[in-house]
Amino acid sequence: MTAERTATLDDVAKAAGVSRATASRVVTGQGPASRHARDRVAAAVAALGYVPDAAARALVTRTGTRLAIAVIGHTAAVLDDPYVGRVLTTAAHVAAEREVGVSLHWLPLNDPGSLARLADGRGLGGLVVVNPTRPALETVPRNLRGRVVAIGVGARDVPSFDVDNRAGTEGVVRHLVRTGRRRIAMVTGPAWLPCGDRAVEAYRQVLHDSGGEPRVVPGDFTAVRGARAAAEIMARWPDTDAVFALSDLTALGVLDGLHALGVQVPGDVAVAGFDDIAFAGLSRPALTTSTHPVEEIATAAAQAVLDRHNTGRATFFPSRLVVRDSA
Amino acid sequence: MTAERTATLDDVAKAAGVSRATASRVVTGQGPASRHARDRVAAAVAALGYVPDAAARALVTRTGTRLAIAVIGHTAAVLDDPYVGRVLTTAAHVAAEREVGVSLHWLPLNDPGSLARLADGRGLGGLVVVNPTRPALETVPRNLRGRVVAIGVGARDVPSFDVDNRAGTEGVVRHLVRTGRRRIAMVTGPAWLPCGDRAVEAYRQVLHDSGGEPRVVPGDFTAVRGARAAAEIMARWPDTDAVFALSDLTALGVLDGLHALGVQVPGDVAVAGFDDIAFAGLSRPALTTSTHPVEEIATAAAQAVLDRHNTGRATFFPSRLVVRDSA
DNA sequence: CCCACACATGAGAGCGCTTCCACCGCAATA
DNA sequence: TATTGCGGTGGAAGCGCTCTCATGTGTGGG
Incomplete structure (x- = not known):
């Protein structure tokens, strides 16, 4: 039994001398728990280096809280452009503030079905599609409807955020x-x-x-x-x-x-x-x-999908003329 | 029973007239299955729009196949720099080629513990840390040891990839x-x-x-x-x-x-x-x-962690002088 | 002194999936 | 005909967790 195994909630419960249910309550912070139980569980967690298994938790809570960002059009051009990087980092930042995970998906231009495939569905809290084409958007699986927004052009049920x-x-x-x-x-x-x-x-x-x-x-x-x-x-x-x-x-x-x-x-x-x-x-x-207010756009898109705030068809962000020397 | 519910493997099995075990075999492509069973299950999957639940699958397979990318140092500076964006897109591209998901984590500079927290561990196939500090690297949970690489400076058990x-x-x-x-x-x-x-x-x-x-x-x-x-x-x-x-x-x-x-x-x-x-x-x-061969570095890092190819301490990629007009 | 009512707790079901194992039938071999 | 082998199959266990529900255990009021 010297096998190096990662600690489970059962281990924590046993170490703390409480039931798994109590341990769960303490770890999640939901439900009542006595001062004494809280302390013992906390100690056990620390001692065992316990980290909750996200998969198991997601399985039972069904509360897919993960923001997926799909970038369509995988070409070197997209890679060189600072645009995508800024969208990604901004959206990831918004997600981090709400303590939701972000997953990144890099979709080829000519395979619209890939959008459907990435939606391993129930684990997803929402989806932001960057630079989608309309046909690609049509393939969004039904269990995701209402939780998808587009940066660029939108579609039915998919509000869009873009610069004007x-x-x-x-x-x-x-x-x-x-x-x-x-x-x-x-x-x-x-x-x-x-x-x-x-x-x-x-x-x-x-x-x-x-x-x-x-x-x-x-x-x-x-x-x-x-x-x-x-x-x-x-x-x-x-x-x-x-x-x-x-x-x-x-x-x-x-x-x-x-x-x-x-x-x-x-x-x-x-x-x-x-x-x-x-x-x-x-x-x-x-x-x-x-100007192209990428950060504003990405923030709005991420917030909209995270807040299930799916109203309106398309939002255009104002662009401001910046006159320098070349014209 | 008209409730809009996403189809489960049980539904598929029932619709195809086979057991859940058989349906699972067909869907995953593992294990034997008769031609007939394969066809019927495939039809049911298509009809029901079935998509496997990633959480449930991950829970039982324990085969966390997801590449996490953690960027340390959340400042506007990092955001403006095309560097991070290029690392991200490149790593995501490598991951996509192997059909593994990518999750993105945006970690504050002053909270090394966050690295430990993001490792909801068992769901993770590997971790690439961008621009880590040594103290942050020390907090990598043990269940991830051997599956972590750094872009920038490394640490014990954490090989690093960087430009020379x-x-x-x-x-x-x-x-x-x-x-x-x-x-x-x-x-x-x-x-x-x-x-x-x-x-x-x-x-x-x-x-x-x-x-x-x-x-x-x-x-x-x-x-x-x-x-x-x-x-x-x-x-x-x-x-x-x-x-x-x-x-x-x-x-x-x-x-x-x-x-x-x-x-x-x-x-x-x-x-x-x-x-x-x-x-x-x-x-x-x-x-x-x-030159700073970011794409090469990110590719190598992602591949190393995905292939469990954790050998060597640090790899430095050569930089090439490019003489233009300013010097 | 007993009942009501909080609060804290543990047993247990079950999320959707994979996979071990026992089983069945059928062809090939003895 | 009896034995083996094997591809195909279903039953059932169980991954680690949350959460309902029933059961304690202590308090204050009647």
Whole structure:
């Protein structure tokens, strides 16, 4: 019997000379217990290094209190972007405050069913899906309905939290127009990310209003793609006088690409981004952009799902124009 | 009995007309099962939308197959740094490949006991601790021994994975010396992070060898702190001709602070960082730095803990000098 | 002095699952 | 025909915990 076994509640009860029921009451803090029993159990817990088994507890309480965060779209692009990391850490922080565990799920883009699979259901308190596609959201299992929120685009029964892409884009493009730019190109996000559509729409609208022709180049939120986009844009439309990228990372890439081409920023071409990441203010020229309150969004999403506060369809967080040197 | 209840294995067995034991065998794929039984159970599973209860399964199998990632030191600094996000996403990716879940834990710096608490033990397959302190590592519960690795500094029974801070720092500082700099200042990482010690040592050593006096200013890996550090350095030692920061983020801040002071980089003062983050190549002037193979490190750590491959004390990943424009 | 009423306690059921074990039938071998 | 072997199967135990319920054990009021 010298086998190294982790202590169970029974061991604690035996050591403390009480029943398992009493030990449980003391450990969980639920129900009455005499001073004497409390002390003895506490001592036993300390002596044995007892840690409650989460699985056993979850099994009986059925109170799945764990926040799952699923990130859709597993590409290197997502990895490089500080965005996902910030969402993760923020949500984890909110969860930690409420002493609920967080589980992380990294889902491929082309396998919507994986969302259903991760829901080993009853253990889950809620689910935050980052950057979902609508089809993926349709596969959320029924036992999770009402406990799922999306960061990005939502769906039926799935409220969404996102930055106001439309207004943010409008703000930036209007600023470009206001400062005399007319031949404004745009580098979008990845095509599969539906929330970028609103931004493209807004861009087209403002351009239409100001008599410009849309010049849209597809992007993927990476800096490398931004540099290539810059070359592409200047080749196709040499008279371009401004580039708006739907991501600061891409905008910084554009800056780099333009620099390589010998194009002056903002002299020849103005450049603006979106997100206001930490580095936006550190580039030379410092990047003009519009804020993306990631922490606020992630906090709201995590709270909503944790508080079962599933009201409303979609919440858009305001984006604020930050004018620096590049535009 | 119209109550909306999630299906259990019993329900499946009943619907398929087999015993629970057989249903379990089919679902888990363990043990023999006739073709006929397999088909019927599979049909029942599909019809009922059955999803196994992870808690119940974990309770009986005792095979905690879940990778826990604990990040120590919950400060805004950690949040802004892309480092943690990259570690997280990489580790989660490794775990996903092996179809094991990942749980995320955000631990305060001053409560080492929290590490013990998160180990609701038996549900855990392994634990990766990011940026631990030695005291925190001492509190790892015994039932987890041999299944814990550290990214950063390690401890007894806890192998560590980290970049070779010493060699990396040597490389950078030697480069500065080689290019004629002699009055080289260093901005360190946060004091509680023990893995920075080796870097400071290396810096002192190289300076000693080249006849320079150490000029150490404490940092915290943030850009803001870097800007302030630049001002501090130029005030205390106006003849400084190079600044080495133990983090690119800080180095970019130094660049910014120097710019504000009207100091030319690299003309008056050379600046070098450490990490080679995505933005290092995008700053103006582009940052000279030394690589920090975060993805490699996180992958190795996750694999080690998942494979129970607990050999060796510490693995240092080589850092490669990247010379750009700032030094 | 006895009953009512708190409070503290322990026995035991049961959460949903895996897995040991005994069992059954059937083909292959002696 | 009697014996072995084996794939397939169901009964039942039990993982570690929570929680209901019945049973003490002490207090104060009638």
